[in-house]
Amino acid sequence: MIIEPRMRGFICLTAHPKGCEQNVKNQIAYVKSKGKIEGAKRVLVIGASTGFGLASRITSAFGCDASTIGVFFEKPPTEGKTASPGWYNSAAFENEAEKAGLYAKSINGDAFSNEVKQQTIDLIKKDLGQIDLVIYSLASPVRTHPVTGVTHRSVLKPIGSTYTNKTVDFHTGKVTDISIAPCEGDDIENTVIVMGGEDWSMWMNALKDANLLANGATTVSYSYIGSSLTEAVYRKGTIGRAKDDMEATAFSITDSLKDIGGKAYVSVNKALVTQASSAIPVIPLYISLLYKTMKEKGTHEGCIEQIQRLYSQRLYSGNEVAVDDKGRIRIDDWELSDDVQEKVAKLWSQATTEALPDIGDLEGYRHDFHNLFGFGFEGVDYKVDTNEMVNVSSIE
Numbered sequence: 001m002i003i004e005p006r007m008r009g010f011i012c013l014t015a016h017p018k019g020c021e022q023n024v025k026n027q028i029a030y031v032k033s034k035g036k037i038e039g040a041k042r043v044l045v046i047g048a049s050t051g052f053g054l055a056s057r058i059t060s061a062f063g064c065d066a067s068t069i070g071v072f073f074e075k076p077p078t079e080g081k082t083a084s085p086g087w088y089n090s091a092a093f094e095n096e097a098e099k100a101g102l103y104a105k106s107i108n109g110d111a112f113s114n115e116v117k118q119q120t121i122d123l124i125k126k127d128l129g130q131i132d133l134v135i136y137s138l139a140s141p142v143r144t145h146p147v148t149g150v151t152h153r154s155v156l157k158p159i160g161s162t163y164t165n166k167t168v169d170f171h172t173g174k175v176t177d178i179s180i181a182p183c184e185g186d187d188i189e190n191t192v193i194v195m196g197g198e199d200w201s202m203w204m205n206a207l208k209d210a211n212l213l214a215n216g217a218t219t220v221s222y223s224y225i226g227s228s229l230t231e232a233v234y235r236k237g238t239i240g241r242a243k244d245d246m247e248a249t250a251f252s253i254t255d256s257l258k259d260i261g262g263k264a265y266v267s268v269n270k271a272l273v274t275q276a277s278s279a280i281p282v283i284p285l286y287i288s289l290l291y292k293t294m295k296e297k298g299t300h301e302g303c304i305e306q307i308q309r310l311y312s313q314r315l316y317s318g319n320e321v322a323v324d325d326k327g328r329i330r331i332d333d334w335e336l337s338d339d340v341q342e343k344v345a346k347l348w349s350q351a352t353t354e355a356l357p358d359i360g361d362l363e364g365y366r367h368d369f370h371n372l373f374g375f376g377f378e379g380v381d382y383k384v385d386t387n388e389m390v391n392v393s394s395i396e
């Protein structure tokens with residue numbers, strides 16, 4: 001079929017297998033161009049199919065020569081209907097891993113469930129024995145709790161009072177004011193249950209109880225802080241409470257790994273266009289101003305550049321892992337540098353529908369958004385008939 005983008009708000013209903021393959025190949029080429037990293041050799045990535053998790057799987061495999069198991073929740077294709085992009089990304093990743101002689105297997109299912117944890121445990125026992133590094137990179141709006149069976153939904157809302165600020169519809173470029181009512185009832189609790197640290201901790205307990213964590217095993221989960229411009233809806237909002245919980249969980253996991261000399265880290269990453277972040281109001285405007293500023297300064301990074309730097313200059317630099325006063329690894333350092341933040345704040349005050357094409361990088365935002373679904377890649381012929389029925393070769 002001829003596959004074209006079909007955008008609906010902050011999602012795209014189609015994905016292009018060849019474009020997703022190109023995306024994965026580009027990321028692999030970047031990691032290879034930066035040279036080998038002396039890192040973990042047996043890696044489990046939970047949330048491995050898109051965004052930071054995919055970049056982590058690629059960096060593990062092609063930077064560290066690691067065997068990888070990837071867990072994700074993606075939609076396979078059916079005749080005439082494309083798969084979700086993470087499916088095609090994973091198919092492409094596994095092909096490239098196989099060509100390079102690297103072990104790679106995937107599990108497609110709900111990572112919050114006991115069943116998927118058990119399936120992963122069985123696979124590790126069968127194939128890898130133990131794991132040296134667990135990357136936890138889930139972003140989900142919903143979690144069915146494995147013990148209570150209750151389905152919780154996260155919300156992206158401010159706490160305490162209505163928040164009004166500018167936002168942009170990145171498809172049309174229209175800048176408008178948006179007012180977001182404060183959370184109510186169980187909103188905070190639900191958001192913490194979905195995006196906080198409990199599931200990460202359940203994974204680590206399950207792996208440890210099954211004796212699948214190697215001595216000195218490390219685990220890393222991803223967080224975000226961001227600027228004062230977005231804090232009402234992000235870091236001081238409901239999602240921020242979940243991130244606080246995630247960050248606190250790193251300490252309790254480290255405690256539980258003491259006897260094997262293991263360690264849990266949270267890495268605070270940069271704001272980037274992913275499926276998860278495009279759903280958050282206000283953030284696309286912030287990102288378009290941030291991209292413009294960081295590209296001008298030459299400090300712009302995408303997911304793969306961020307994660308390659310996390311591995312080579314933080315986790316496996318040969319020195320002790322540098323952390324901030326709250327124990328977090330910071331690879332959002334360039335985003336939060338004073339000069340970048342001052343510039344973005346200045347641009348923010350000037351942002352209107354008319355001014356944005358000049359002062360912001362809306363084109364860059366749109367380009368990255370299209371790329372998430374495999375569209376807009378050089379070297380891909382979008383006019384030719386493309387087979388949507390792609391398999392992930394080693395799906396369990």
Ligand SMILES: NC(=O)c1ccc[n+]([C@@H]2O[C@H](COP(=O)([O-])OP(=O)(O)OC[C@H]3O[C@@H](n4cnc5c(N)ncnc54)[C@H](O)[C@@H]3O)[C@@H](O)[C@H]2O)c1
Pocket residue numbers: 046047048049050051052053071072073074086109110111112137138139140222223224268269270271272273274275276277
């Ligand atoms: N995008 C940003 O700007 C940004 C910045 C800093 C930190 N982070 C954090 O990075 C982490 C990953 O976010 P992302 O932006 O890469 O998201 P993403 O949407 O690109 O990826 C989410 C991944 O989780 C998987 N997933 C979702 N629900 C699942 C489920 N129930 N079972 C199994 N897999 C499931 C998806 O298949 C996918 O692999 C999150 O913790 C996020 O808060 C994101």
